Amino acid sequence: xxxxxxxxxxxxxxxxxxxxxxxxxxxxxxxxxxxxxxxxxxxxxxxxxxxxxxxxxxxxxxxxxxxxxxxxxxxxxxxxxxxxxxxxxxxxxxxxxxxxxxxxxxxxxxxxxxxxxxxxxx
Amino acid sequence: xxxxxxxxxxxxxxxxxxxxxxxxxxxxxxxxxxxxxxxxxxxxxxxxxxxxxxxxxxxxxxxxxxxxxxxxxxxxxxxxxxxxxxxxxxxxxxxxxxxxxxxxxxxxxxxxxxxxxxxxxx
DNA sequence: TTCGTATGACTACAAATGTAATCGAAAGCC
DNA sequence: GGCTTTCGATTACATTTGTAGTCATACGAA
Numbered sequence: 001x002x003x004x005x006x007x008x009x010x011x012x013x014x015x016x017x018x019x020x021x022x023x024x025x026x027x028x029x030x031x032x033x034x035x036x037x038x039x040x041x042x043x044x045x046x047x048x049x050x051x052x053x054x055x056x057x058x059x060x061x062x063x064x065x066x067x068x069x070x071x072x073x074x075x076x077x078x079x080x081x082x083x084x085x086x087x088x089x090x091x092x093x094x095x096x097x098x099x100x101x102x103x104x105x106x107x108x109x110x111x112x113x114x115x116x117x118x119x120x121x122x
Numbered sequence: 123x124x125x126x127x128x129x130x131x132x133x134x135x136x137x138x139x140x141x142x143x144x145x146x147x148x149x150x151x152x153x154x155x156x157x158x159x160x161x162x163x164x165x166x167x168x169x170x171x172x173x174x175x176x177x178x179x180x181x182x183x184x185x186x187x188x189x190x191x192x193x194x195x196x197x198x199x200x201x202x203x204x205x206x207x208x209x210x211x212x213x214x215x216x217x218x219x220x221x222x223x224x225x226x227x228x229x230x231x232x233x234x235x236x237x238x239x240x241x242x243x244x
Numbered sequence: 245t246t247c248g249t250a251t252g253a254c255t256a257c258a259a260a261t262g263t264a265a266t267c268g269a270a271a272g273c274c
Numbered sequence: 275g276g277c278t279t280t281c282g283a284t285t286a287c288a289t290t291t292g293t294a295g296t297c298a299t300a301c302g303a304a
Contacts, residue, residue, distance in 0.1 A: 004260090006262085023281095024281080037262090040263080040264050041264060043264095044264075062269095062270060062280080063280085064281085080221070087198050092231055093231050093238065096218070096235050098202055100238050100242050102203075105214060109213060110239050116215065116219055117232050120227060121229075121232065129292090130292060145251090146251075162296090163293050165252070165294095166293075167293095169252080185251060
């Protein structure tokens with residue numbers, strides 16, 4: 001388990017993390033504005049996610065309802081760590097520095113992060 | 123251009139970002155302890171990176187010296203942004219929060235990040 | 245001059261990924 | 275009860291990626 005989730009598959013996961021159990025058609029509908037996939041494509045992604053144990057199904061009559069097995073929190077944590085390990089030697093501060101240099105931090109962001117750190121220090 | 127660099131290719135880029143122009147053999151040598159690739163594999167990766175315009179070559183006698191065309195800074199910035207956009211709605215603070223929750227921040231990390239933010243506020 | 249050798253180019257091939265059509269069965273409609 | 279619609283399952287196929295073997299060739303040693 002803990003198979004790698006691809007980009008396309010991730011988009012499907014996001015929908016399910018947002019709206020609990022859904023059937024294929026509903027997932028397709030919700031993806032409609034962000035992606036221009038056919039229903040068939042969405043179904044393929046769903047099958048692959050089930051095969052990867054990232055989703056579980058629950059038969060409801062003749063259709064399936066899909067629900068995440070993996071928590072979004074866990075996924076996000078894993079991906080974040082992967083990136084930080086790969087690009088910043090496992091340390092978070094260089095990443096923050098990187099955003100600082102890019103000047104992509106608003107005063108609100110700065111305040112928010114500071115608050116977080118304050119919390120941590122206690 | 124700006125083709126996507128794969129994980130394996132990234133490992134090669136790191137070597138070159140670290141040690142200016144190198145020939146295939148030297149790159150292979152430097153990768154030896156982290157990866158168990160054959161020289162042939164390294165050469166394939168090098169070719170692909172050249173095809174993607176991520177590396178440039180410079181003939182020196184009968185061998186090539188490879189050097190990055192893409193700056194590590196730019197690559198790192200791009201990858202970081204991709205992740206933050208994809209998983210945190212483009213905001214950095216939720217990522218920091220994520221690491222805070224995971225308790226992976228040492229007091230030194232915290233101090234360092236705070237210092238960075240102090241700098242920014244000026 | 246002849247050979248062995250090192251080098252980049254080309255070829256190979258399985259697995260993963262993106263994207264989708266088709267097929268068989270079940271369900272509902274008339 | 276047959277026909278159509280709807281599902282999930284199966285199959286398809288190009289591209290990317292991981293991993294590596296082979297080939298032509300230019301060099302250098304003898």
